[in-house]
Amino acid sequence: MFDLLLTMLERLGIIVTIAFVLTRFRFFQDMIYQDKLRHSQQLWAILFFGVFGIIGTYLGLTLNTETSDLYRGVTDLTSDEAIANSRVIGVVIAGLLGGYKMGIGAGLIAGIHRFTLGGFTGFSCGLAAIITGILAGAFHKKNKQMNLFLAFSVGALAEAIQMLLILILSKPFEQSLTLVEEIGMPMIIANGIGSALFMLIIKNVLNEKEKAGALQAQKALRIADQTLAYLRQGITNQSALNVCHILFSELKPSAVAITNKTNILAHVGLADNHHQANSPLQTNITREVIKHGKMIVANNESIHCINQNCPLKAAVIAPLKQRGEPIGTIKFYFTTEKEISNVIREVISGLSVLLSNQLEVAEADRAYQLAKEAEIKGLQAQISPHFLFNSLNTIVSLIRIEPIKARKLLISLSHFLRQNLVGTQALKISLEQELNHVKAYLAIEEARFVDKLTVHYDIDDKFLFKMVPPLTLQPLVENAVKHGIKDKEQDCIIKISIQEKQGKVEIKVEDNGVGISPHLLTELGSKQIDSQTGTGIALYNVNRRLSIMFGQEAELKIKSEISTGTEITFLIPKMEEI
Numbered sequence: 001m002f003d004l005l006l007t008m009l010e011r012l013g014i015i016v017t018i019a020f021v022l023t024r025f026r027f028f029q030d031m032i033y034q035d036k037l038r039h040s041q042q043l044w045a046i047l048f049f050g051v052f053g054i055i056g057t058y059l060g061l062t063l064n065t066e067t068s069d070l071y072r073g074v075t076d077l078t079s080d081e082a083i084a085n086s087r088v089i090g091v092v093i094a095g096l097l098g099g100y101k102m103g104i105g106a107g108l109i110a111g112i113h114r115f116t117l118g119g120f121t122g123f124s125c126g127l128a129a130i131i132t133g134i135l136a137g138a139f140h141k142k143n144k145q146m147n148l149f150l151a152f153s154v155g156a157l158a159e160a161i162q163m164l165l166i167l168i169l170s171k172p173f174e175q176s177l178t179l180v181e182e183i184g185m186p187m188i189i190a191n192g193i194g195s196a197l198f199m200l201i202i203k204n205v206l207n208e209k210e211k212a213g214a215l216q217a218q219k220a221l222r223i224a225d226q227t228l229a230y231l232r233q234g235i236t237n238q239s240a241l242n243v244c245h246i247l248f249s250e251l252k253p254s255a256v257a258i259t260n261k262t263n264i265l266a267h268v269g270l271a272d273n274h275h276q277a278n279s280p281l282q283t284n285i286t287r288e289v290i291k292h293g294k295m296i297v298a299n300n301e302s303i304h305c306i307n308q309n310c311p312l313k314a315a316v317i318a319p320l321k322q323r324g325e326p327i328g329t330i331k332f333y334f335t336t337e338k339e340i341s342n343v344i345r346e347v348i349s350g351l352s353v354l355l356s357n358q359l360e361v362a363e364a365d366r367a368y369q370l371a372k373e374a375e376i377k378g379l380q381a382q383i384s385p386h387f388l389f390n391s392l393n394t395i396v397s398l399i400r401i402e403p404i405k406a407r408k409l410l411i412s413l414s415h416f417l418r419q420n421l422v423g424t425q426a427l428k429i430s431l432e433q434e435l436n437h438v439k440a441y442l443a444i445e446e447a448r449f450v451d452k453l454t455v456h457y458d459i460d461d462k463f464l465f466k467m468v469p470p471l472t473l474q475p476l477v478e479n480a481v482k483h484g485i486k487d488k489e490q491d492c493i494i495k496i497s498i499q500e501k502q503g504k505v506e507i508k509v510e511d512n513g514v515g516i517s518p519h520l521l522t523e524l525g526s527k528q529i530d531s532q533t534g535t536g537i538a539l540y541n542v543n544r545r546l547s548i549m550f551g552q553e554a555e556l557k558i559k560s561e562i563s564t565g566t567e568i569t570f571l572i573p574k575m576e577e578i
Contacts, residue, residue: 005186007070008084011059012194015086018055019198022048023205037098045094046102050109052090053129057114060085063183065175077119080175082166084183087114087125088132088158089194095136096143096151096199103140107133121179124169128162135161146203148196155195159188220347223250224354231358232365235320235328237277240265243355247332251347254312255333258320261290269333274307282306286329289317293326295349299337311335316345318352322359330355391444398447405447412443419470428549431498431507432464434473438496441474445481452490453481458497463505466572469545475538476509476568484513484566504571516560524558539568546570 037045060083062071070084077083087110095103111129115122136154143150163184170176226246230239240258248256248268255269259281267275281287282305285298300313314337319326332348334340391413398406419437446453477494485492495510516524524539539556546554550572560566 005189007061008086008186008190009193011061012086012190012197014059015056015089015194016197016201019052020201022052023201042098042101042105045098046105046109049090049094049102049106052093053087053106053110054113056086056089057083057110057117060087063179065178065182068182077117077122079120081119082121082179082183083114083117083119083125084187086191086194087129088155088162088191089198091129091132092136092151092155092158092191092195093198093202095133095138096140096154097202098137099140100134100137103133103135103137104130105133107131120172120175121166121170124165125162127169128158128165131161131165132158146199146206148199148203151199152192152196156188156192159191160184163188219250220350220354223247223351224358227355228358231355232362234362235260235265235359237265241268241277244268247330247351251332251344253332254335254339257331257333258328259286259331260328261326265328270335271305271307271310271312271333274305274310275312286317286331289319289329290326293319293321293324295319295345295352297337297340297345313337314340316340316348318348319356320352320359321356322363327359391448394444394448409444409447412440415440416444419474426470428467429470430464431466431468431473434468434470435459435464435496435498437471437474438477441477442481442494449492452488453485453492453494456493456495458495458499460499463498463500463574466505466574468507468572469542469549472542472546473507473509475542479538479568480509480511480513480566484511484515486513488513500574501571504574506569506571508567508569510565510567512565515562515564516558516566517562521558521560546572 062077063069063082063084064071064078064080065082066080091103091107091110094106107130111126114129115126135158139150139154163180166176167173167180170179223246227243230242233239235258244256244258244266245268247253253269255267255271255275257267257275258265262281264275264277264279264281266277275282283298283303285296285302285304289296295316295318298315298317303310303312303315305312312333312335314334316332316334318330320328320330330348330352332344391409395406395409395413398409416437419433419440442453442455446455473496477496480494485494491512493510493512495508497506497508497510499506499508539558543556546556554570554572557569558566559568
């Protein structure tokens with residue numbers, strides 16, 4: 001019995017070697033990688049494992065129950081002969097991987113073949129192969145993790161059932177009993193081990209694929225991270241060159257090129273002496289990719305380089321798209337077509353989609369920035385100097401009696417209007433510029449109020465470099481004058497402060513005016529309102545531009561009490577210059 005076990009394990013080595021070789025074939029890998037096989041794939045899988053079961057039969061040992069002699073060849077059997085074999089391995093793996101259909105199908109092929117070989121165990125062994133398929137199919141759902149112990153157990157159990165069927169169905173019983181005593185335990189152990197080894201081989205194939213996929217994903221993410229900053233600029237000569245250098249370094253082809261619809265934008269690697277930036281597209285195959293938007297693998301005959309001595313004999317050309325339309329290509333060159341493996345094709349295909357998506361994101365980001373800038377400019381343009389005519393009237397009245405003061409007011413008005421014009425053209429200005437704008441405005445208002453208005457400044461100069469939207473502070477001060485202290489007879493006070501608070505820069509405008517009614521207070525800044533004193537459009541516009549530039553944390557905070565005054569504050573980041 002021990003000798004038979006050793007001999008079967010030796011034959012099992014041949015079975016395992018065949019299994020290992022078969023798992024290297026593409027069709028087998030495609031079969032085991034998919035969760036659900038198509039009908040045609042199932043038929044091929046059944047045929048594959050059925051034939052594997054037949055191989056297991058032919059690699060078995062013929063045993064003569066009368067003489068107890070073992071023969072290494074399997075041919076037509078006499079009535080005294082049986083086979084110690086590894087047939088169940090293929091059927092067990094079929095059922096564990098594919099369920100009842102594949103298990104029973106493989107069992108039928110292997111079982112019918114065994115029945116045709118004859119011998120007094122022909123029927124029982126043939127039936128056992130079919131029952132093995134059913135048994136393995138029953139454990140299919142429990143084998144999601146490629147369990148080796150489960151494969152060993154099902155293989156051993158299937159062989160034990162075969163021994164039981166031989167005892168029940170094969171005649172004469174004494175001959176069956178002698179056979180089972182001779183080969184039963186060695187076959188149970190050997191086929192259990194063989195099933196586990198076959199499952200281990202399959203598991204290793206899957207692990208290799210997962211590892212390769214993980215490495216590809218890691219490389220793709222690394223490429224995405226490195227190229228994003230350049231592709232945000234769109235496809236230009238410089239951005240294309242930077243991306244080509246990254247792809248050349250990561251994937252190590254012979255050369256990489258990026259084109260638009262008409263020209264080569266960049267080329268890195270071999271043959272850069274004649275594949276040069278800004279030269280027209282040289283091959284029809286590149287134009288085909290741009291026309292149809294599909295990746296093409298080109299050999300030396302289809303590349304048709306204008307330089308006959310060009311070392312680049314093969315290429316993978318993939319489209320770059322925006323909004324689904326090709327806008328250029330990415331080309332990976334190789335010195336021979338044999339270098340273009342299936343993995344290379346998949347990686348390049350994925351990179352084509354990845355880079356196209358990055359271009360889409362970049363375009364969307366540029367469109368968003370343009371829309372945001374347009375909105376900011378539109379909001380700024382809505383703010384007009386309400387006090388213009390009153391200012392001019394004040395200056396006119398001072399020209400005769402106080403010409404020097406009138407001259408100073410004209411300079412202040414000129415600065416104020418100039419800064420308003422800048423506000424409709426710039427996206428950001430410094431707090432120092434904004435504060436000068438406010439001082440020009442208040443110089444005019446102080447002339448109008450004639451000693452009724454006092455302005456206090458509490459400014460931390462180290463924050464004057466911080467950038468804010470134009471016409472942010474001035475409208476708040478104008479509101480304080482126009483709606484807060486306008487009707488006060490004396491002691492009108494406005495206080496402007498720029499100080500650090502809670503790790504941010506706080507800008508505050510206070511007045512001691514009439515205050516704001518509670519029912520208006522909740523709506524100011526969030527929308528335009530309809531009231532007797534104004535529409536709130538100035539505060540709304542300031543609030544909107546602050547939130548666009550700095551986020552919701554920068555929105556205006558308004559505190560006010562009737563007859564006491566109003567305080568308006570907002571916060572901007574301290575650590576970064578926005």
